[in-house]
Amino acid sequence: MTDIARLGAGPHGPTRWQQVKILFGxxxxxxxxxxxxxxxxxxxxTVMRAQGMEIGSAGWLYLLYLPFGLTFLWAPFVDRNPVPWISRQLGWIAAMQGVAVSLLVIIAFAEGTALWILFALGLSVAVAIATMDIALDAQAVRSVSENWRPTAAATKLASLSAGAMLGGGAFVAMFSELGWRTVFLLVxxxxxxxLAPALVLIPRDEPTGIASGSAPAAGAASLLRLxxxxxxxxRLVLLTIACCVLFPASGLNRLMLVDIGVPLQEIGWLVGTLGxxxxxxxxxxxxPLMQSIGLQRSLLAFMVxxxxxxxALGYGYxxxxxxTAIAGAVAIGAAVSxxxxxxAAKILGWAAGSQPxxxxxxxxxxxRFASTLATIAAAQAVSMLGWDWFYALVAAAMLAATFILYPLTGRET
Known part of the structure; x- marks a missing residue:
């Protein structure tokens, strides 16, 4: 029996130390x-807006985000077809991380190349990392015990935050100092x-599944089943509608800061670090908040x-x-997170079936795909309506999102 199967087969599930190691990886x-x-x-x-790109054009750069929202199209392929080395999920993780690193090195030495070529390379990096994330989330679903799901969701946010501090903060602040090549080589x-801690700490599962007889064959994985x-x-429709409100609300505020004259380095170091x-x-x-008052009341606290x-954002603008505007930009990012x-704590449970x-x-x-399109549309709307009307409309939409998300986070769902 494999390590993962042993973890799930015991009467008490994984030990605390095993779960800590898995979460670290x-x-x-x-x-x-x-x-x-x-x-x-x-x-x-943010960098391109500071260099004079129109806000509507800068909004189109969010198309690079689309692969992260389109993963459902090829997730069944990842579920059905293991990479023939390491293990089902870890094989995909290592392969896609390697592809992304190789493409980033090419981008580092491609400064001055035609914009469409750079965009295609960037889009390819996004596809590789998005595919890695499919396998990574599936690994989390398979290896995290039910009572550890709130902790896993919270530590995932912490890790994403640390990465965002590097990509959205240091990347912006140091771009003008280090230059194109150095920044992308560092990434x-x-x-x-x-990648190294994951390969060392995450237990291997068999390419054909984590435990024979525990679930239907992975080959049956299909979006239509869901x-x-x-x-x-x-549930999926309501979640999507809510995310189409949440992400535009937090995703465009750096562009507003540029519009009121906040220097690029200040945005990078303050918002990119404090956020x-x-x-x-x-x-x-x-x-502790979710453990003490539950998911629904925690949701309401974050909505406040x-x-x-x-x-703060409206007043600051x-x-x-x-x-005040910077404080609002930092706060709304934290609240939406x-x-x-x-x-995420609910999704870990929703996906705990035969095709994670x-x-x-x-x-x-x-x-995420729908909310990316909503963010692009919101950037176009800002250019027509202005930031004041944008924030007024977001406030009204956020109230509606509260009524959508509250029942979804209940115990029965």
Missing amino acids: LNALYVGFGLVMGVVNGGLP ALLLTGF LSVPALRR PLSMLAISIVSI LVFAALA LEADRM GIYVVI ATDYAAYYGIS
């Missing part, structure tokens, strides 16, 4: 994932280093923080108050 990879996401989501659009080097169940389909640090604090607080942050910790990569990618990927 998983979260090393989530740091790397957060690094790439930070570059795509907070780094490049490639960091991704290589984050969509064919009305209750699950409704992930606040998310790290949220990840620490969320564990969202509305306070929106008020209208009064050109840089520090707290909400998603609650959601497919189910997790469906819940997480479809909602």
